[in-house]
Amino acid sequence: MLSLPQFPLLRVRHNLRRAPCVKTRLPPTMTAAATATGPSTTGVLLEEVDTTRNVQQYYGKTLTSSRDLKTSACCSAVPPSARVRSILSALPDEVLARFYGCGSPLPLGIEGLTVLDLGSGSGRDCYVAAALVGASGSVVGVDMTEEQLAVARAHTQQWASHLGYSNLRFVHGRMERLHEAGIADESIDLVLSNCVVNLSPDKRAVLGEVFRVLKYGGEFHFSDVYADRRLAQSAREDPVLVGECLGGALYEQDFLRLCRDIGFADPRVLSRAPVAITDEAVSAAVGGANFSSVTYRLFKLPAGRLETLCEDYGQYAVYKGTIQGAPHAYALDDHHILQKGKPFLVCGNTASMLGETWLGKHFDIHGDRSVHYGLFPCGPAPSADTAAAACAPGGACC
Numbered sequence: 092m093l094s095l096p097q098f099p100l101l102r103v104r105h106n107l108r109r110a111p112c113v114k115t116r117l118p119p120t121m122t123a124a125a126t127a128t129g130p131s132t133t134g135v136l137l138e139e140v141d142t143t144r145n146v147q148q149y150y151g152k153t154l155t156s157s158r159d160l161k162t163s164a165c166c167s168a169v170p171p172s173a174r175v176r177s178i179l180s181a182l183p184d185e186v187l188a189r190f191y192g193c194g195s196p197l198p199l200g201i202e203g204l205t206v207l208d209l210g211s212g213s214g215r216d217c218y219v220a221a222a223l224v225g226a227s228g229s230v231v232g233v234d235m236t237e238e239q240l241a242v243a244r245a246h247t248q249q250w251a252s253h254l255g256y257s258n259l260r261f262v263h264g265r266m267e268r269l270h271e272a273g274i275a276d277e278s279i280d281l282v283l284s285n286c287v288v289n290l291s292p293d294k295r296a297v298l299g300e301v302f303r304v305l306k307y308g309g310e311f312h313f314s315d316v317y318a319d320r321r322l323a324q325s326a327r328e329d330p331v332l333v334g335e336c337l338g339g340a341l342y343e344q345d346f347l348r349l350c351r352d353i354g355f356a357d358p359r360v361l362s363r364a365p366v367a368i369t370d371e372a373v374s375a376a377v378g379g380a381n382f383s384s385v386t387y388r389l390f391k392l393p394a395g396r397l398e399t400l401c402e403d404y405g406q407y408a409v410y411k412g413t414i415q416g417a418p419h420a421y422a423l424d425d426h427h428i429l430q431k432g433k434p435f436l437v438c439g440n441t442a443s444m445l446g447e448t449w450l451g452k453h454f455d456i457h458g459d460r461s462v463h464y465g466l467f468p469c470g471p472a473p474s475a476d477t478a479a480a481a482c483a484p485g486g487a488c489c
């Protein structure tokens with residue numbers, strides 16, 4: 092059983108406000124850069140076996156509840172929507188107690204969708220999603236740790252009685268090998284994940300599998316931790332930093348390159364919160380790097396539909412106000428907040444995200460790509476808390 096005294100640094104950062112996700116020593120050959128941009132593995136590498144065992148040990152045995160976390164990196168920084176909060180209030184205590192997510196990747200308006208949660212843990216987000224999708228939708232959670240799956244499975248019947256229908260199941264599997272868990276090509280509308288991708292030794296394989304299982308018009312909606320630079324090898328191999336969900340965090344620009352490589356051409360940030368590092372030893376060990384918990388939206392559309400730059404075709408979108416829990420406005424991302432009934436100028440990419448995905452029934456898109464007016468006037472994405480001020484509803488800024 093892993094314990095804090097095994098890791099000297101942990102003693103000096105007892106006042107950190109973030110949470111250790113996993114205490115594992117990464118093999119020297121496994122680097123964040125390699126996992127970000129290297130080829131996918133076709134077999135089971137020794138490094139993967141070690142990492143898998145350590146992660147399973149930590150989430151299966153070391154942690155018994157979120158109270159055991161020592162910092163807040165694996166704690167949600169962004170509050171869930173009111174509708175989600177109301178569903179959460181009915182969840183079994185045990186499911187809530189073992190929540191280790193770092194965000195709220197739970198979009199509204201998903202009635203009838205087929206949802207997959209990667210690294211579902213005790214199942215909190217799956218239970219909420221099961222309520223959000225309703226009787227005509229379904230939810231499957233995949234996790235590789237039996238103890239987590241046992242907690243998640245223990246309450247599904249109770250939840251089905253509460254909801255009045257049964258649409259939730261949990262399967263054992265690795266997110267790098269979803270085919271082995273029986274997740275078929277183009278079978279999923281919405282893939283969720285909450286603070287799990289950073290734990291993978293093969294992030295390219297994870298994104299590749301997500302792309303494979305998503306239907307066209309589907310979305311990967313997930314929260315994870317990112318760094319503002321490539322970490323030194325010493326930091327990537329430091330068990331404490333990996334344990335703090337920092338060592339496995341990708342440099343965000345490498346993550347964006349990887350997304351585009353895989354086919355997710357225009358990643359959108361929904362929310363972002365800094366991960367505070369208050370401990371000098373940790374700060375020194377990461378070489379002054381800064382970390383953020385970010386919720387990304389990656390839409391899968393046919394090749395070429397999402398362009399590398401935002402282009403102006405004179406299109407505008409109108410939100411119908413039909414998403415339950417969002418009657419007045421809808422945030423596609425941190426700088427596209429559409430008010431019900433109010434025309435909102437959009438670039439071609441945004442028009443496709445709103446009109447040609449699972450969101451399509453909630454928006455009217457006016458115009459097509461037949462006439463091009465040049466580059467869409469884009470600005471740098473503001474942070475979530477400045478989005479409303481920086482982006483006046485009715486205008487647009489990609």
Ligand SMILES: C[S@@+](CC[C@H](N)C(=O)[O-])C[C@H]1O[C@@H](n2cnc3c(N)ncnc32)[C@H](O)[C@@H]1O
Pocket residue numbers: 112146147150165189190191192193209210211212213214215216233234235236239264265266267284285286287290291
């Ligand atoms: C930080 S916890 C998050 C759990 C859950 N998403 C939540 O929000 O509570 C990480 C979870 O991911 C699982 N996990 C880690 N790596 C995995 C992998 N490669 N494949 C499947 N599950 C994995 C662990 O077993 C653990 O349950």
